[in-house]
Amino acid sequence: MRMKSILLSGVLAATANFAAAHCHNDVPVKTISNAFPAYEIMTAAMQACGNVESELDKDHRLKIVDAFSANPSLYTMTSLTNSTSVPMIDADLLRPLDDLVAAHGGGLNKNQFIRIDGKIMAIAAFANTQHLMYREDILNDLGIAVPATWDEYIAAGEQIQAAGVVDYPIGHYTKDGWNLAFVFVNHYLGEGGEFFNADWTPSINNEKGLAVLERMAKLATLMDPEYLVSDTTFVTKQMQQGKIAMANLWASRAGAVNDPDESSVSGKVVMAAGLRGSERIASTIWWDGWAVAKNISDEEAEAAFKLIVASMTEEIVMENNDDAIWLAPGFVPGDAAKGAFATAAGDAPPYPMNKYIGSMHGALGSGLAAFMTGDKDAATTLADIEAAYVSDAKEKGLL
Amino acid sequence: MKRKTFLLFVGPSVFMMVLFIAAPLLSVLWQSFHVTQPVYERVEVETCTPGLLGSVCETSLKTRPILDESGKILTETAFVGFQSYRNVLEPEKLRAALKAGSWHEIMNIRFWSALRFTLVFTVLTLPLVLGTGFLIALAVNNTLQRIKGPVIFVSLLPFIITPVIGALSIRWLFIGDGILTAGLEWWLQKDIAMFAQAWTIELMIYIYRVWHVAPFAFVVFYAGLQTVNKDAVEAAIIDGATRWQRLRYVIVPHLMPLVIFLTLIHLMDAYRVFEEIVGFSASAHVISLQWLTYEFLLQDGTGARAISRASASAILTMIGIAVLLGPPLRRVWREQGRGGTLV
Numbered sequence: 049m050r051m052k053s054i055l056l057s058g059v060l061a062a063t064a065n066f067a068a069a070h071c072h073n074d075v076p077v078k079t080i081s082n083a084f085p086a087y088e089i090m091t092a093a094m095q096a097c098g099n100v101e102s103e104l105d106k107d108h109r110l111k112i113v114d115a116f117s118a119n120p121s122l123y124t125m126t127s128l129t130n131s132t133s134v135p136m137i138d139a140d141l142l143r144p145l146d147d148l149v150a151a152h153g154g155g156l157n158k159n160q161f162i163r164i165d166g167k168i169m170a171i172a173a174f175a176n177t178q179h180l181m182y183r184e185d186i187l188n189d190l191g192i193a194v195p196a197t198w199d200e201y202i203a204a205g206e207q208i209q210a211a212g213v214v215d216y217p218i219g220h221y222t223k224d225g226w227n228l229a230f231v232f233v234n235h236y237l238g239e240g241g242e243f244f245n246a247d248w249t250p251s252i253n254n255e256k257g258l259a260v261l262e263r264m265a266k267l268a269t270l271m272d273p274e275y276l277v278s279d280t281t282f283v284t285k286q287m288q289q290g291k292i293a294m295a296n297l298w299a300s301r302a303g304a305v306n307d308p309d310e311s312s313v314s315g316k317v318v319m320a321a322g323l324r325g326s327e328r329i330a331s332t333i334w335w336d337g338w339a340v341a342k343n344i345s346d347e348e349a350e351a352a353f354k355l356i357v358a359s360m361t362e363e364i365v366m367e368n369n370d371d372a373i374w375l376a377p378g379f380v381p382g383d384a385a386k387g388a389f390a391t392a393a394g395d396a397p398p399y400p401m402n403k404y405i406g407s408m409h410g411a412l413g414s415g416l417a418a419f420m421t422g423d424k425d426a427a428t429t430l431a432d433i434e435a436a437y438v439s440d441a442k443e444k445g446l447l
Numbered sequence: 448m449k450r451k452t453f454l455l456f457v458g459p460s461v462f463m464m465v466l467f468i469a470a471p472l473l474s475v476l477w478q479s480f481h482v483t484q485p486v487y488e489r490v491e492v493e494t495c496t497p498g499l500l501g502s503v504c505e506t507s508l509k510t511r512p513i514l515d516e517s518g519k520i521l522t523e524t525a526f527v528g529f530q531s532y533r534n535v536l537e538p539e540k541l542r543a544a545l546k547a548g549s550w551h552e553i554m555n556i557r558f559w560s561a562l563r564f565t566l567v568f569t570v571l572t573l574p575l576v577l578g579t580g581f582l583i584a585l586a587v588n589n590t591l592q593r594i595k596g597p598v599i600f601v602s603l604l605p606f607i608i609t610p611v612i613g614a615l616s617i618r619w620l621f622i623g624d625g626i627l628t629a630g631l632e633w634w635l636q637k638d639i640a641m642f643a644q645a646w647t648i649e650l651m652i653y654i655y656r657v658w659h660v661a662p663f664a665f666v667v668f669y670a671g672l673q674t675v676n677k678d679a680v681e682a683a684i685i686d687g688a689t690r691w692q693r694l695r696y697v698i699v700p701h702l703m704p705l706v707i708f709l710t711l712i713h714l715m716d717a718y719r720v721f722e723e724i725v726g727f728s729a730s731a732h733v734i735s736l737q738w739l740t741y742e743f744l745l746q747d748g749t750g751a752r753a754i755s756r757a758s759a760s761a762i763l764t765m766i767g768i769a770v771l772l773g774p775p776l777r778r779v780w781r782e783q784g785r786g787g788t789l790v
Contacts, residue, residue, distance in 0.1 A: 135750020
């Protein structure tokens with residue numbers, strides 16, 4: 049992984065000369081971040097300033113707590129989201145950035161700051177959510193209206209399947225573990241479900257939970273039978289290779305599916321709002337950005353912060369407008385951002401920022417596959433997941 | 448050997464064993480009976496996060512760990528007896544499933560389903576590894592001297608490859624429209640999805656493991672074949688023994704200690720099967736005991752790990768290995784007693 053990241057960052061550094069003129073960095077800085085186009089762009093911009101070593105890793109969230117607990121921290125800064133910020137802030141591993149914002153952050157938008165009790169703990173770069181992406185040509189040919197709800201989506205999928213124009217009508221990030229659990233979380237919120245009772249005991253074994261499982265089973269019949277190994281990158285490729293007609297996918301991939309260099313169907317994929325459950329849109333709003341380690345010197349922190357600013361200048365945002373829903377100045381929402389904005393303008397909630405959902409997400413991740421493979425019925429699955437959550441939360445001192 | 452010399456020779460090794468094996472083991476054992484938790488407080492926290500359409504601020508009651516003076520999370524540790532073991536083994540569910548007489552229900556408990564796979568995997572691959580390794584050894588032993596070197600090298604290749612890499616490369620041959628799946632589809636004229644059901648994944652895992660470790664068995668057997676007493680074989684030939692009889696009554700008995708040696712090694716290794724589950728993304732369909740431990744150790748969204756259950760699961764795995772190794776070890780013990788040697 050390490051070698052790959054280094055090689056990757058080398059390639060990126062070579063292609064990213066656009067930011068070189070604006071910054072210069074002398075202090076060695078090490079970044080770790082998630083790996084998808086927006087982060088590739090930002091880390092490349094940082095590297096153009098010099099002395100930056102970047103590690104891009106889809107599983108970075110499993111590393112950062114331990115890496116930042118070390119003194120000195122193993123990385124100078126990390127990418128962060130609503131979800132990954134919880135353990136980092138709880139363990140007090142991030143440096144408050146107020147002084148650095150005052151000194152160097154004049155060019156940032158006010159709504160890029162993540163404030164906890166008034167202190168700026170992270171700088172958001174872009175927002176992310178999940179929304180519908182569909183092949184306009186296929187839906188037009190078959191005379192299918194653009195689905196707005198999951199039920200319409202399934203109906204459309206069945207029609208496309210019957211017509212047999214693609215291998216599988218839909219793709220979905222249903223890889224066993226975090227992804228599969230995330231699908232459930234979104235759908236359950238879309239049904240208006242509450243994950244917990246007032247005392248944080250679980251409450252998913254109810255009609256809403258059952259309805260979600262029923263829908264997930266239906267969706268599975270419209271997907272590649274190997275859907276339990278399908279993550280976001282897998283779905284993006286399916287879309288790019290023209291194997292699927294529709295997907296409810298992360299907004300951060302909206303640029304890639306229409307990228308003429310990668311996609312055989314570029315220009316044919318259209319973005320629309322996240323699909324609705326029976327109560328609201330079954331998507332969650334995320335923010336993605338950067339945070340600086342606490343256990344490093346002030347000099348390093350300052351260098352890191354300047355690099356963060358340099359990675360999201362107006363120029364960079366404008367040049368890569370369609371690769372993310374940028375929060376930094378310079379962003380003009382284009383066709384690629386249509387779906388995300390429609391989702392946000394709707395009633396999609398933010399992904400919860402608390403510890404309990406972390407434990408619940410884990411229990412869902414190891415418990416849902418048994419239902420999808422047919423080993424357990426829906427009620428048993430939900431009861432078992434609730435039990436797993438209780439024993440996990442108890443062991444971790446949360447209940 | 449003098450007692451003092453003996454101790455001098457063995458000393459460093461014993462020291463290392465205590466430091467790197469015994470001490471960690473004891474710590475795992477201790478952790479499996481204790482639970483360490485952060486001390487939480489409930490506080491009002493104001494959080495402002497960027498929405499797409501402007502900042503969203505909210506004040507809510509958050510559960511937050513208390514930090515001590517040095518900035519570390521304050522934790523407390525409590526003795527919990529066998530609670531973590533109960534959480535792993537889920538005896539109530541097992542009892543209910545047994546009462547209902549339902550194999551299916553037992554298999555729905557994670558530990559027992561992991562145990563089922565681990566045992567089947569261990570027991571099934573053992574004879575296949577021994578058999579394949581022995582056949583390769585016989586074949587190589589009988590090839591021309593000239594090409595022996597290259598043949599040995601090629602036979603050893605699968606063992607040299609890092610397990611995860613090997614598993615991943617086989618996965619890529621089969622996943623989605625991987626070339627072998629595409630080839631099979633073309634040949635059989637039907638749609639094949641190797642990663643869509645448990646039995647195909649399990650089959651790939653078995654085949655992969657045999658492919659991967661048979662070369663080790665081969666090397667050991669091949670070395671053993673070089674030490675077969677030529678006089679005994681010649682005598683057997685003169686006595687009119689067929690090829691099969693020579694194999695059955697002269698060569699195999701000679702290699703028996705090696706069979707036991709390989710069995711011991713394989714039981715230990717196979718019971719800890721893990722790379723295959725990762726490599727083949729099998730966790731939705733089959734999991735192993737080692738995977739279960741790993742899953743407990745994995746950080747969840749709270750940044751916490753289930754260390755106690757992971758320790759309990761690790762100790763249970765160790766007990767499992769000890770039970771499996773019992774019979775072959777007893778055999779070795781008896782042979783040692785008779786003055787025989789293992790290898």
